[in-house]
Structure formats: C-alpha cells, structure tokens
Amino acid sequence: MNYDHVLVPSGVAVTPEEVDEYLAAQNGVGEVAVVAEMAAVINARDAELPEADTFLGAERVGGAATGNALYVSGPYDAIGFVRALLFEIATPRGYAVYDPQLTWLIDPAGRAEVHVTHGGAGEFPYLTESLAHLWVPELSGPNPYLIAERGEQVYIQTYRDPSGSYTVEYRDGAPERHFGATVEDPKRVAELFWTWAEGNELPDPGWSRVDF
Structure with a gap:
C-alpha cells in the first residue's frame, strides 16, 4: 500500500473539503507547465536512485489531465524522504502539500x-x-x-x-x-x-x- 500526497497551488483552499472541491474541478484539465516541471524533477530524482531504493517504483508522476494539481504516491517506508523532496520542490514554486490520509493542508503562505x-x-x-x-x-x-x-x-x-x-x-x-x-x-x-x-x-x- 502506498502513501499519497498532492501538490496544489498555495491559497486555493483552506479546509480539506475545499481541497477536494478544487481537485474535482481540476480533474480533466490539461496539465499546466509548473506541474509538468515539478513532475519532471521528481521523476529525475527517482531515476537517480538504485532500483531497490526508488520511491516511485515502476510508476512515474505527471503527464495526466490534473490541471494545477500533481499527485505523488510512494511506499510507506519512504514517507519522510518523499515529503522532504516535495517541500523542496513545491515551496519555492508557491505550492502547498496536501496529505489526504491525515487531511492536512500544509500551505507555505x-x-x-x-x-x-x-x-x-x-x-x-x-x-x-x-x-x-x-x-x-x-x-x-x-x-x-x-x-x-x-x-x-x-x-x-x-x-x-x-x-x-x-x-x-x-x-x-x-x-x-x-x-x-x-x-x-x-x-x-x-x-x-x-x-x-x-x-x-x-x-x-x-x-x-x-x-x-
């Protein structure tokens, strides 16, 4: 079983319910440039690791019609590593990290x-x-x-x-x-x-x- 995170633009939501509404509205919308850029960085970081240590496995992130949102899934034993990487990538680009398991929206604003x-x-x-x-x-x-x-x-x-x-x-x-x-x-x-x-x-x- 994997652990999920979602990157969303800072300020688009406050409550978990608002996050869900925002994600539903983004479903089917073409991937925006900043999301493609972040996905490319995440995929490249994963590709640098030995096969036994990859945090995406056979999957890759991005390339889907999710608009301004980016979904990232990884194994439970890599939660800390993945989360740190997401903050490193998302915060300078004005993106928040949403944890749907804990219903925490961690917004840098x-x-x-x-x-x-x-x-x-x-x-x-x-x-x-x-x-x-x-x-x-x-x-x-x-x-x-x-x-x-x-x-x-x-x-x-x-x-x-x-x-x-x-x-x-x-x-x-x-x-x-x-x-x-x-x-x-x-x-x-x-x-x-x-x-x-x-x-x-x-x-x-x-x-x-x-x-x-």
Missing part, C-alpha cells in the same frame, strides 16, 4: 521558516499559524510532542500529558535560558508556538526555570 518535528508525523520545514492550531490539539500517543527550532539550542517544544494538559518549554540559546510551564488550553499552546515562531516576545503562562 505566511510561513515562519523554522524546523518543526511532529512526534506523530515527522519533520516539516516551516510553521504557519493555522498549522500550529491544527497540530497542537491533535497531539496524541505514542509520541504526543511538537518541537519548533530556529537554531542550535533555540527552540520551543510541548508534550501533551495523559491528563490532557501540556508541558511547554522553550530554550533561548543555553541551558540556563531554559524555561517551562504547564498549560491546560491547547489554543494557548498554539498561540505560544506561533508567537515564538514569529520571533516575538512570549507571554508568561507561568514560566519557571528548568534545571538540568
């Missing part, structure tokens, strides 16, 4: 370019306000954490406790600049993440220094 690690889904090259509010409330076992990093020892992270509360910590360059707090409201946690990602001063939910 208004992004903060921080490295994000989602405990349940892997790594992402940016954060947006909408993603923060999508991801934080949905954190669940076995790895209910989210980390955003700007550089070495500069990050914010949260872990959702079994009780439903969130342990939030941030580090500002060194162990002695590491603070934590317990926050009950996922909306407030998401707001802390986005405030930090934008480079603004964090409000105080009751920070205390974390000693190691």
Whole structure:
C-alpha cells in the first residue's frame, strides 16, 4: 500500500473539503507547465536512485489531465524522504502539500521558516499559524510532542500529558535560558508556538526555570 500526497497551488483552499472541491474541478484539465516541471524533477530524482531504493517504483508522476494539481504516491517506508523532496520542490514554486490520509493542508503562505518535528508525523520545514492550531490539539500517543527550532539550542517544544494538559518549554540559546510551564488550553499552546515562531516576545503562562 502506498502513501499519497498532492501538490496544489498555495491559497486555493483552506479546509480539506475545499481541497477536494478544487481537485474535482481540476480533474480533466490539461496539465499546466509548473506541474509538468515539478513532475519532471521528481521523476529525475527517482531515476537517480538504485532500483531497490526508488520511491516511485515502476510508476512515474505527471503527464495526466490534473490541471494545477500533481499527485505523488510512494511506499510507506519512504514517507519522510518523499515529503522532504516535495517541500523542496513545491515551496519555492508557491505550492502547498496536501496529505489526504491525515487531511492536512500544509500551505507555505505566511510561513515562519523554522524546523518543526511532529512526534506523530515527522519533520516539516516551516510553521504557519493555522498549522500550529491544527497540530497542537491533535497531539496524541505514542509520541504526543511538537518541537519548533530556529537554531542550535533555540527552540520551543510541548508534550501533551495523559491528563490532557501540556508541558511547554522553550530554550533561548543555553541551558540556563531554559524555561517551562504547564498549560491546560491547547489554543494557548498554539498561540505560544506561533508567537515564538514569529520571533516575538512570549507571554508568561507561568514560566519557571528548568534545571538540568
């Protein structure tokens, strides 16, 4: 069984329902130039790999009447690699990555370019306000954490406790600049993440220094 991603232009949809409507409208429309260009890059990257390591197998992407959308399917064990490649190709061209399995639309509009690690889904090259509010409330076992990093020892992270509360910590360059707090409201946690990602001063939910 394969894992699917779809590339769509940034801004054409907000909700999964709107993505589905957009894709339905693109069905049967001739492939646009930017989609053909992205497909060619993906196919070339796959062709560079040894046969045992290809992420498209016998299939190739593109060349179909899907208008402004590009469908990419790959094996489950290559999800991280494929997703990273898609962001590399799509983001500079103003395209979003849609994950139909998780119904996540990862749109680069208004992004903060921080490295994000989602405990349940892997790594992402940016954060947006909408993603923060999508991801934080949905954190669940076995790895209910989210980390955003700007550089070495500069990050914010949260872990959702079994009780439903969130342990939030941030580090500002060194162990002695590491603070934590317990926050009950996922909306407030998401707001802390986005405030930090934008480079603004964090409000105080009751920070205390974390000693190691």
